[in-house]
Structure formats: C-alpha cells, structure tokens
Amino acid sequence: MEVKVEARKHWEHVYESRPSDTVSWYQPHALRSLDLIRRVAPGPDAHVLDVGAGASTLVDDLLGAGMTQLSVLDISVSALRVARERLGARAQAVRWIEGDITTVPLEPGSVDVWHDRAVFHFLTEPAERAAYVEQVRRAVRPGGHVIVAAFGPDGPLQCSGLPVVRYAPGELHAQFGDAFELVEHQSEDHRTPGGAVQHFVYCVCVMH
Numbered sequence: 001m002e003v004k005v006e007a008r009k010h011w012e013h014v015y016e017s018r019p020s021d022t023v024s025w026y027q028p029h030a031l032r033s034l035d036l037i038r039r040v041a042p043g044p045d046a047h048v049l050d051v052g053a054g055a056s057t058l059v060d061d062l063l064g065a066g067m068t069q070l071s072v073l074d075i076s077v078s079a080l081r082v083a084r085e086r087l088g089a090r091a092q093a094v095r096w097i098e099g100d101i102t103t104v105p106l107e108p109g110s111v112d113v114w115h116d117r118a119v120f121h122f123l124t125e126p127a128e129r130a131a132y133v134e135q136v137r138r139a140v141r142p143g144g145h146v147i148v149a150a151f152g153p154d155g156p157l158q159c160s161g162l163p164v165v166r167y168a169p170g171e172l173h174a175q176f177g178d179a180f181e182l183v184e185h186q187s188e189d190h191r192t193p194g195g196a197v198q199h200f201v202y203c204v205c206v207m208h
Contacts, residue, residue: 020055052119
C-alpha cells in the first residue's frame with residue numbers, strides 16, 4: 001500500500017509542477033496509437049480504455065475520429081484534470097477513472113481495446129506485472145485487442161526519475177502469456193520535448 005501511495009504522490013507532483021507538454025513522454029498527437037486503435041477497433045462504439053493516459057491528447061483525437069465509448073484511467077487526479085479542462089464540454093463524453101491499474105476495479109469483459117503507452121515499463125516487480133496482466137485478462141473481452149507500448153532494448157533505463165524495464169517485442173509479449181496472440185509489433189523513436197530520442201516497442205495482441 002505504501003508503494004502505491006508513493007507512486008500516486010510522485011505522479012501528482014509531476015503534473016502539478018510541470019506543464020503537461022514538457023514531460024518527456026508528451027506527444028502533440030499520439031498518431032501511432034491512434035492508427036493502431038482505429039485499425040483494431042470493431043467500430044466507433046467499441047469501448048477503448050486508455051491506461052495511464054495522464055494528460056495525453058489521444059482521447060481528443062479518438063473523439064475527433066468518432067469513437068463514442070472512451071475511458072481514460074490514471075493514478076494522478078491532476079493529470080486527469082488537465083485532460084478534462086483541455087477538452088472542455090467534450091469531457092462529458094468520456095469516462096474518467098482515477099486509480100492504480102494493478103488494483104482498480106474494472107468491469108469483466110467490458111473492454112474492446114486496451115491501450116497502454118508507457119505504463120507497463122514502470123512495473124519493475126514481477127508481482128506488479130502479474131496483477132496488471134490479470135486485470136487485462138479480466139477486463140478485455142475474448143477477441144478484444146491489447147496494445148502495449150514500452151521502452152525497447154535501446155530505451156532509457158529511467159523515466160521521470162523512476163527505474164523502468166526495457167523489452168524486445170518477444171519479451172514484452174511473453175509477459176502476457178499464451179492467451180494473448182501477438183498480431184504485430186512496431187518500433188518508434190520518440191523525440192521528447194527536450195530533444196532526446198527514446199526507443200519504444202509497440203505490441204498488438206488479440207485475447208483468446
């Protein structure tokens with residue numbers, strides 16, 4: 001419990017002390033994520049859960065693409081507030097969930113597309129990763145898709161002052177097990193607002 005409290009304090013401090021467009025993971029538009037979600041979503045009414053979304057603009061672009069069932073989850077209330085204020089009246093069309101992804105209650109079989117860019121690599125303990133995968137297994141419907149992006153083999157060893165785990169595509173997929181069929185993987189060199197380049201690996205799986 002203490003670890004989770006400290007994690008929440010850490011991310012609250014990040015979003016309270018810095019503009020959201022200056023954090024290292026900021027993207028003006030999450031184009032790769034948007035493309036992957038649109039390709040695997042069964043339709044505009046598919047339920048998309050964006051995990052650890054922070055103040056990401058992905059929800060803006062998903063709304064702009066006509067998606068009607070969007071949930072945004074983050075451990076930081078401040079991050080969610082930034083996103084809601086940016087969206088204005090459109091925020092009412094989104095379900096906002098404040099909580100830790102390894103413990104927050106999620107409705108079984110309710111998610112068509114699970115999206116996570118840059119949360120999973122912060123789970124450095126096997127027990128945390130196991131709890132995360134169990135959440136995915138519970139929440140995603142059979143036939144639903146899971147999109148997870150994490151730092152690749154050439155990515156940084158730390159992010160936001162915290163240690164991370166780096167993955168090759170096969171290693172990332174292996175964390176989820178045989179119930180998840182790897183459909184494709186992609187690499188991305190993300191340029192941070194400060195000009196550094198971070199290597200990401202994206203894995204797209206379908207859950208059986």
